[in-house]
Amino acid sequence: MASRAVRRWLPNQHGAWAMLVVPFLAGMFLGGPTAWHALLLLAWLLGYLASYHAQQWLRLRRHSRNPRAARRHALPARVFALALLPPAAALVLHAPWLLLAGACAVPFLGVNYVYAWRNRERALANGIAAVLPACGMLPVALLMGGGDLGDAWRPTLACLLYFAGTVLYVKTMIRERGSAPYRWASTLWHLAAPAAAYALHLPGATVVFFGVCFLRAVWLPTRGAVRAPVIGAVEVVLSLALLGTLVAA
Template identity: 45%
Template sequence: MLSRYTICNSDVDRYMRMLRASFPNQHGAWAMLIVPFLIGMFAAKPNWTHLWLALAWFAAYCTSFAVLQWVKTGKEWVYKQPCLIYGRAFVLFAAILLFLRPDVWWMGAVMLPLFRVNMWYAKRKEERHLGNDIIAVAQFCWMLIIAFEVGGGTDWGLAWRAFAVCMLYFVGAVLYVKTMIREKGSPTYYAASLSVHLIAAIAAGLMISPWVAVPYGVLFLRAVWMPNMKVTVRQVGLGEIAFVVATTGVLIAAL
């Protein structure tokens, strides 16, 4: 009995270690996972179907992360089991979602060709490439449109404007983080970051509300000054959390 119990516990521990090793650990990506979903939901009307959409979205992200790590490293023994566990959860939640809203299937299918591009970058071990980042941002922001549809939204002009402003925010954030870490000192990335932030601030004011332009303007000033300052990676991450919470709150309030 003791040996059988020990073996059982050992298996559980092994599975838990595998899941922890394959659990997404990119904090910026978690913001991209959550923020567009919330904006799309509140731009329409929250309902219980959003719960199943959120669970399916969470499981899909965890599955995709494990798949990309598998493709990148080739370590089947590490990532196969997490892919199966997260994948089964996704199938379950997606099945319930599609039972309730079968008309949104094509919206999820739109992401598949984009995910193939992510796999291509992962295979080349170039997942930090700017092109891959932008493709990922597009997928995350597309959830805004899906959440809006699930919420029965009717003002599609507002939805697409929110999508554009959300895209600009996260592309700007990607460029800003690169100027702070991997591309620090690069005049090309610095200029690109400032350009996107300035366009985002103007677009937010014109397309959503002048009030939304205020936090976007602050983000532009951050992109101007912060790359010239000495800060740690942890400080950059904590700052991004504060900025994304504040900006998202103002954006949702303005919808």
């Protein structure tokens, strides 16, 4: 019973959690951890949860024939939104520039709501729209720790290269398995990633990391059907490897 309640309140999306946490932690460690990071992470995760349930409510209210399907997301959306208010207010009072950072995320969030309203959440553009603000948390967390914004753009681009590539790769493993255009797009992206990392003067370990990502993007789709938990576990490991690479470098 308890596990069912947890599943209703917390989305079971391994890739989404990694995308939310890894850029944030990279920015925190690069800028220097502070007590404010704990509050910022709490607000970031609460905002995601509130938005997730609001989008599910919008999608199901329009497309589901079962009125209870949408209603079960209404309470979590309200609870998480209300829980977000105190930490968000404290953070804005401490660092008013966070309002500008939040405003930058609004257009991408709007794209997510439009795709939810259309019941096309799995669209490629919607996935990319979610990746961009998630990776944008790296410079936000770095600045919160007192780091210099000039130090943020390279690791932020590394996160963008990885997580945008993951959107393509996961398509080739699940919903677009067997699709030649998606396979080619994923292969070319992952082939370009190590070259881009080298051209951007990212550390050699990062170039090697993207080489490993290229091998998994080319090899795993040829192994036939792979269970979603296995795909998610591989991405969690790679996400942690990216975090370690960026922080160590």
